[in-house]
Amino acid sequence: xxxxxxxxxxxxxxxxxxxxxxxxxxxxxxxxxxxxxxxxxxxxxxxxxxxxxxxxxxxxxxxxxxxxxxxxxxxxxxxxxxxxxxxxxxxxxxxxxxxxxxxxxxxxxxxxxxxxxxxxxxxxxxxxxxxxxxxxxxxxxxxxxxxxxxxxxxxxxxxxxxxxxxxxxxxxxxxxxxxxxxxxxxxxxx
Numbered sequence: 344x345x346x347x348x349x350x351x352x353x354x355x356x357x358x359x360x361x362x363x364x365x366x367x368x369x370x371x372x373x374x375x376x377x378x379x380x381x382x383x384x385x386x387x388x389x390x391x392x393x394x395x396x397x398x399x400x401x402x403x404x405x406x407x408x409x410x411x412x413x414x415x416x417x418x419x420x421x422x423x424x425x426x427x428x429x430x431x432x433x434x435x436x437x438x439x440x441x442x443x444x445x446x447x448x449x450x451x452x453x454x455x456x457x458x459x460x461x462x463x464x465x466x467x468x469x470x471x472x473x474x475x476x477x478x479x480x481x482x483x484x485x486x487x488x489x490x491x492x493x494x495x496x497x498x499x500x501x502x503x504x505x506x507x508x509x510x511x512x513x514x515x516x517x518x519x520x521x522x523x524x525x526x527x528x529x530x531x532x533x
Contacts, residue, residue: 353504354440357432360496360503362443369497374445377458377494389469403527408468411520415464415513419457423512429454431500442499449500456501459492459509460516467517488513 375381393408394401432440433448466488470481492506 349504353502354432356503357442357496358440360493361432361499362441365443365497370445373490373494373497377446377491377498379458400528403531404472404524407520407524407527408465410523411464411468411517412461414520415460415516416457418516419455419460419509419512420451423455423508424452424457427454428452429502429505432502433499444500445498446500453501454505454508455512456492456495456505456509458495459488459501459506460513462488462491463510463513464517464520465513467514468520471517471521 389408390405393404397404429452431448431451431453432442433444466484470484473480473484488510492501492510495501495506496503
C-alpha cells in the first residue's frame with residue numbers, strides 16, 4: 344500500500360465521520376466532548392482522588408502526570424507538527440473534501456492531534472496506575488480519550504491519521520512518564 348493510498352483512505356474515513364455519520368445529538372455532544380473546559384470537574388476529581396489515596400506520593404504522582412501532559416503537548420505541537428506540516432482538513436484545497444466545520448478551524452498543522460496526544464497521555468498514565476486495581480475505570484479512561492479524538496474528526500479539524508498518531512504519541516509518552524515515576528519512587532523509597 345502506498346502513502347498516497349493511505350492518505351486517500353484517511354480522507355475517505357474523515358468524510359464518512361465528518362459528513363455522513365452525523366446528527367444533531369452528536370453535533371451537540373461532540374462539540375462539548377472535545378472542549379478541554381468540559382473536563383475541569385474530572386481533573387479536579389483526579390487531583391482530589393490522588394491526594395486522598397496516595398498521601399505522600401500524591402505530589403510526585405501529580406508532578407509526573409503534569410509532566411506527562413506537558414511532554415505530549417510539547418512534542419506534538421512544537422516538534423511533530425512543524426516537522427510534518429500536514430494541513431488541517433479545513434485548510435486542504437480540495438473540492439471533494441469540503442469538511443463540515445462545527446468549530447473554528449485553527450491555524451496550526453494537523454499531524455499529530457495535540458488533543459489526542461494529551462488525552463491519551465493522561466488516560467494511559469492513569470490506566471498504568473490503575474490497571475491492577477480497577478479495570479472498569481481503565482476502560483472508561485480509554486473510551487474518554489478515544490471519544491475526544493473521534494470528536495476532533497467529527498467537528499472537522501483533524502484527519503483520522505492525526506488522531507492515531509496523537510494517540511500513539513500520548514501512549515508512548517505516558518509509558519515513559521509512568522516508568523520515570525516508578526523509578527523515582529524506588530529511588531526515594533516512598
